[in-house]
Amino acid sequence: MSRSPTLIAVGDNCLDVYLSKDRMAVGGNALNVAVQWMRAGLKTRYFGLVGPDPEGDVVRTALCRAGLDPDDCEVRPGSTAVTLLLERDGDRRFLLEDLGVGLGYVPEGAHYAALLAADWVHLGTHSAPELVRALVRDGARFSVDVSTHHDLLDLEGVPLVFASGPEDPSERVEPLLSRFRERGAQATVVTCGSRGAFLEAGGTVTPVRARRVEVVDTCGAGDSFIARFIALWAIERRADAEALRGAADAATNTCLHEGGFPQPLLPIPSWLLDKYAEVIAAGEV
Numbered sequence: 381m382s383r384s385p386t387l388i389a390v391g392d393n394c395l396d397v398y399l400s401k402d403r404m405a406v407g408g409n410a411l412n413v414a415v416q417w418m419r420a421g422l423k424t425r426y427f428g429l430v431g432p433d434p435e436g437d438v439v440r441t442a443l444c445r446a447g448l449d450p451d452d453c454e455v456r457p458g459s460t461a462v463t464l465l466l467e468r469d470g471d472r473r474f475l476l477e478d479l480g481v482g483l484g485y486v487p488e489g490a491h492y493a494a495l496l497a498a499d500w501v502h503l504g505t506h507s508a509p510e511l512v513r514a515l516v517r518d519g520a521r522f523s524v525d526v527s528t529h530h531d532l533l534d535l536e537g538v539p540l541v542f543a544s545g546p547e548d549p550s551e552r553v554e555p556l557l558s559r560f561r562e563r564g565a566q567a568t569v570v571t572c573g574s575r576g577a578f579l580e581a582g583g584t585v586t587p588v589r590a591r592r593v594e595v596v597d598t599c600g601a602g603d604s605f606i607a608r609f610i611a612l613w614a615i616e617r618r619a620d621a622e623a624l625r626g627a628a629d630a631a632t633n634t635c636l637h638e639g640g641f642p643q644p645l646l647p648i649p650s651w652l653l654d655k656y657a658e659v660i661a662a663g664e665v
Contacts (some may be wrong), residue, residue: 385615388425389414391504392459392482393439396599396634396639397525397648399660401467404648405599405639406442409525410504412603413610413639415446416630420543420611425498427491428453429482434651435460440651442643449592452491456481462480464656466663469521471590475663476656478653486507496520498616509533523610525602536564540614543643545570545578553578569609569624571602577628579620583593588624589664593645601642 393408397565414426420584426448430436432455439460440450458481466473486508487495491664495515501522503511509532516523516537525538526533530543542562545553553570557580567581576589614625638645653660 383501386423386425386494386497387414387417387500387502387584388416388498388608389502389504389614390427390429390487390495391485391507392461392479393426393428393430394463394477394480395435395438397462397464397652397653398645399648399663400466400553401463401645402648403638403645404438404652405643405645406439407600407603407640408504409527409603409606410444410501410502412600413504413607414448415641416604416607417611422611422615424448425452425494427485427487427495429456429458429480429485430460431455431481433460434460434649435644438534438646445643446641462520462652462656463664464659465599476659485513486514495522500610502610507533512538521614522547523614525606530559531638534564535560537566538564539566540610541565541568542602543568543570544602545572547573547575549575552583569606571605571631573598577605577624579624581603581620584620586620588621588628590628593632593635595614595635597638598635600639601631601634603640604634609625616639 389410391410394409395404396407414424417424417570427449428438442451457493462478463473476645503524505525505527507524512533568584569579571577574590579586605627608621609627612618
């Protein structure tokens with residue numbers, strides 16, 4: 381019997397706090413990717429950090445409900461990441477991104493050994509540069525999401541890079557893809573919102589269009605794209621165009637519900653509103 385592939389997502393988690401709706405959800409790029417893999421029936425782990433606070437308890441409870449081991453998400457001194465959002469008609473405005481204790485997280489010991497043994501590893505946004513270099517040095521199969529921070533990491537030898545690109549169709553994406561290739565990325569996917577996405581691999585650029593739907597919430601759509609693309613392209617070895625189409629469908633489906641993955645949205649507790657009262661007041665919520 382063949383062994384089931386193991387996929388591990390590493391890095392950011394947060395509470396997505398929808399101030400306009402008085403509701404909050406659990407999210408974060410790496411956590412969302414892990415949950416989407418788990419929902420697809422893949423053997424999945426999630427490595428990250430939370431603080432010893434009520435926010436961390438909410439995150440670990442959500443991991444447990446999703447079928448992931450909450451003990452893989454360590455508790456360390458500091459605060460759990462929180463994102464304050466203003467939302468209207470499916471579009472979001474970020475009022476605050478408190479990256480919390482997980483910023484610069486590098487798994488150690490048995491957790492790092494698990495990364496090297498995994499069939500694929502995905503590093504979320506704001507990943508530690510030293511972790512990226514270590515995984516390249518040790519020959520891991522992995523991807524990293526640089527989001528809009530295109531120039532912060534050394535990408536030499538990175539197997540797969542995900543980045544956010546221009547949604548305006550008048551802006552060419554090919555120069556951006558070329559820059560990632562010149563900086564050493566072996567393959568790059570640039571997602572461009574409603575415009576679609578572009579893959580550059582082996583010198584060939586393959587596009588995919590986004591499907592048009594009535595958007596409920598765009599939160600986590602890019603993370604669903606990443607999770608599905610990795611499953612199809614890196615694990616199942618599907619053709620570029622087929623993997624892109626499957627990933628685009630996954631992103632579209634995530635736009636049809638609130639939160640980065642299906643979950644009950646929770647009322648925002650008073651202690652969280654009190655903690656960020658000055659920021660909320662300054663944002664004229």
